[in-house]
Amino acid sequence: xxxxxxxxxxxxxxxxxxxxxxxxxxxxxxxxxxxxxxxxxxxxxxxxxxxxxxxxxxxxxxxxxxxxxxxxxxxxxxxxxxxxxxxxxxxxxxxxxxxxxxxxxxxxxxxxxxxxxxxxxxxxxxxxxxxxxxxxxxxxxxxxxxxxxxxxxxxxxxxxxxxxxxxxxxxxxxxxxxxxxxxxxxxxxxxxxxxxxxxxxxxxxxxxxxxxxxxxxxxxxxxxxxxxxxxxxxxxxxxxxxxxxxxxxxxxxxxxxxxxxxxxxxxxxxxxxxxxxxxxxxxxxxxxxxxxxxxxxxxxxxxxxxxxxxxxxxxxxxxxxxxxxxxxxxxxxxxxxxxxxxxxxxxxxxxxxxxxxxxxxxxxxxxxxxxxxxxxxxxxxxxxxxxxxxxxxxxxxxxxxxxxxxxxxxxxxxxxxxxxxxxxxxxxxxxxxxxxxxxxxxxxxxxxxxxxxxxxxxxxxxxxxxxxxxxxxxxxxxx
Amino acid sequence: xxxxxxxxxxxxxxxxxxxxxxxxxxxxxxxxxxxxxxxxxxxxxxxxxxxxxxxxxxxxxxxxxxxxxxxxxxxxxxxxxxxxxxxxxxxxxxxxxxxxxxxxxxxxxxxxxxxxxxxxxxxxxxxxxxxxxxxxxxxxxxxxx
Numbered sequence: 005x006x007x008x009x010x011x012x013x014x015x016x017x018x019x020x021x022x023x024x025x026x027x028x029x030x031x032x033x034x035x036x037x038x039x040x041x042x043x044x045x046x047x048x049x050x051x052x053x054x055x056x057x058x059x060x061x062x063x064x065x066x067x068x069x070x071x072x073x074x075x076x077x078x079x080x081x082x083x084x085x086x087x088x089x090x091x092x093x094x095x096x097x098x099x100x101x102x103x104x105x106x107x108x109x110x111x112x113x114x115x116x117x118x119x120x121x122x123x124x125x126x127x128x129x130x131x132x133x134x135x136x137x138x139x140x141x142x143x144x145x146x147x148x149x150x151x152x153x154x155x156x157x158x159x160x161x162x163x164x165x166x167x168x169x170x171x172x173x174x175x176x177x178x179x180x181x182x183x184x185x186x187x188x189x190x191x192x193x194x195x196x197x198x199x200x201x202x203x204x205x206x207x208x209x210x211x212x213x214x215x216x217x218x219x220x221x222x223x224x225x226x227x228x229x230x231x232x233x234x235x236x237x238x239x240x241x242x243x244x245x246x247x248x249x250x251x252x253x254x255x256x257x258x259x260x261x262x263x264x265x266x267x268x269x270x271x272x273x274x275x276x277x278x279x280x281x282x283x284x285x286x287x288x289x290x291x292x293x294x295x296x297x298x299x300x301x302x303x304x305x306x307x308x309x310x311x312x313x314x315x316x317x318x319x320x321x322x323x324x325x326x327x328x329x330x331x332x333x334x335x336x337x338x339x340x341x342x343x344x345x346x347x348x349x350x351x352x353x354x355x356x357x358x359x360x361x362x363x364x365x366x367x368x369x370x371x372x373x374x375x376x377x378x379x380x381x382x383x384x385x386x387x388x389x390x391x392x393x394x395x396x397x398x399x400x401x402x403x404x405x406x407x408x409x410x411x412x413x414x415x416x417x418x419x420x421x422x423x424x425x426x427x428x429x430x431x432x433x434x435x436x437x438x439x440x441x442x443x444x445x446x447x448x449x450x451x452x453x454x455x456x457x458x459x460x461x462x463x464x465x466x467x468x469x470x471x472x473x474x475x476x477x478x479x480x481x482x483x
Numbered sequence: 484x485x486x487x488x489x490x491x492x493x494x495x496x497x498x499x500x501x502x503x504x505x506x507x508x509x510x511x512x513x514x515x516x517x518x519x520x521x522x523x524x525x526x527x528x529x530x531x532x533x534x535x536x537x538x539x540x541x542x543x544x545x546x547x548x549x550x551x552x553x554x555x556x557x558x559x560x561x562x563x564x565x566x567x568x569x570x571x572x573x574x575x576x577x578x579x580x581x582x583x584x585x586x587x588x589x590x591x592x593x594x595x596x597x598x599x600x601x602x603x604x605x606x607x608x609x610x611x612x613x614x615x616x617x618x619x620x621x622x623x624x625x626x627x628x
């Protein structure tokens with residue numbers, strides 16, 4: 005992929021512009037508030053969804069699994085942050101042009117305790133909890149609420165501070181936490197593992213300025229686990245993997261004091277660089293640190309390497325950490341707020357040590373790419389516009405084209421995944437499958453787009469007779 | 484005369500105090516449940532907040548575990564305040580195993596079934612009172628993380 009000099013703005017200038025011009029996410033009315041209601045305590049039994057429009061391709065068959073916080077409050081207590089609700093896993097099964105939906109809470113020790121006592125007990129990312137809460141280790145607090153992945157015959161509900169929680173992918177019954185290896189029990193495992201096209205799984209777990217690098221077989225067996233030293237503390241929610249490198253972005257939002265809740269222990273150091281640690285997959289001692297100007301991020305798209313050795317990866321970058329420190333809290337109390345949007349950018353790490361940003365001028369979050377191309381060159385990344393969360397966008401980095409569909413002001417769009425068309429290899433030979441929350445209809449909707457025609461709108465839409473909570477991240481399993 | 488009188492006094496004192504001492508000592512039976520039937524429980528007993536904080540134990544026991552429950556008794560214990568901390572050395576290597584970030588990977592517990600918050604339970608939460616006579620204290624071992 006070639007980029008013009010104009011596209012390759014200097015890193016410092018680019019990020020300065022992000023800081024100065026990032027439009028604000030204004031939430032005049034808390035449209036998202038239905039998405040932060042408690043889900044039914046027993047979840048949703050499997051039921052058919054009504055086809056609203058279009059027709060699903062016959063060749064599209066599989067399950068879209070989705071995880072996110074689904075329980076926020078009891079009569080006299082509430083979580084302090086969107087990120088702390090109990091994990092609620094949903095299954096959208098598509099087959100023969102029909103869609104079915106079900107959902108269940110992940111049956112964690114935290115949830116069992118709090119349901120028994122009918123109050124918030126455990127501390128969390130932004131929740132103080134009961135000071136007398138019994139905490140045996142990270143998994144005492146594990147909300148299993150951030151993402152989900154298929155590993156062998158199991159569905160894993162992921163949380164970044166502790167172990168994966170295993171579930172039955174058909175019934176959504178919780179099978180419990182089983183350490184990936186006995187001596188590595190309770191080690192963190194982020195909610196953003198990276199799966200190579202051959203099925204090998206890479207992941208990190210962050211603890212202060214140290215990090216475990218996990219390498220698992222496609223069936224979840226630990227092939228390797230090493231502890232590495234990071235050049236700085238940071239909040240690492242997501243990262244990237246190319247064919248030859250592990251890429252760990254280290255933003256200057258730093259946990260520098262122990263306090264409850266945890267989020268209050270972080271400080272935004274806007275005068276410090278955004279570092280990127282790059283490790284050789286085959287030798288972690290072979291490392292390099294790049295520097296970009298200060299910016300905040302949650303999510304990456306994916307990474308690849310050019311023939312000249314440059315590493316490129318998508319980032320959704322905002323000017324500061326205000327969303328996580330303020331708005332994700334006020335969402336629980338259903339207050340409105342304003343925080344900077346995230347701009348889709350492409351970080352470029354050159355072989356000579358320089359680092360730059362290519363900007364898109366498009367704002368959004370929850371970036372998704374074609375997972376067949378994990379770690380390899382590609383053009384496309386989908387995002388959910390985070391200024392008006394009713395829009396789904398598809399960016400083409402090679403051509404600069406941006407296709408967009410606006411669902412309308414009543415809709416809140418969530419992450420849309422690439423699903424490969426059987427027997428096809430072109431990147432655009434894919435569907436985008438995802439969910440919206442229709443606030444006016446108080447219903448959850450499932451949509452299928454043709455990746456080659458996002459601007460044309462969904463080719464099929466189904467609706468549930470109820471609304472489910474907003475979620476964070478999803479995965480797809482072919483039938 | 485004086486010597487005889489002193490001996491008599493000592494004997495009398497002995498006669499007078501020996502039964503009283505017997506009444507004022509205690510037996511403490513600690514019952515453990517929730518165990519995996521293997522390895523040993525390593526138990527430390529403390530009789531002061533200072534000792535509990537510094538690890539300066541009053542006594543310690545190693546209890547082989549062959550069933551889901553076990554008990555251990557301490558005889559001739561002066562009544563007072565005590566706290567217990569223990570871990571289940573499941574693999575028998577003589578130490579509390581931790582993961583690379585220092586978080587225990589073998590079960591541990593405290594008297595009163597007290598729990599810590601990002602660390603061991605406090606003396607205030609773990610302390611219990613031993614009175615003269617028979618005392619039974621039950622501790623449930625939480626599952627491994």
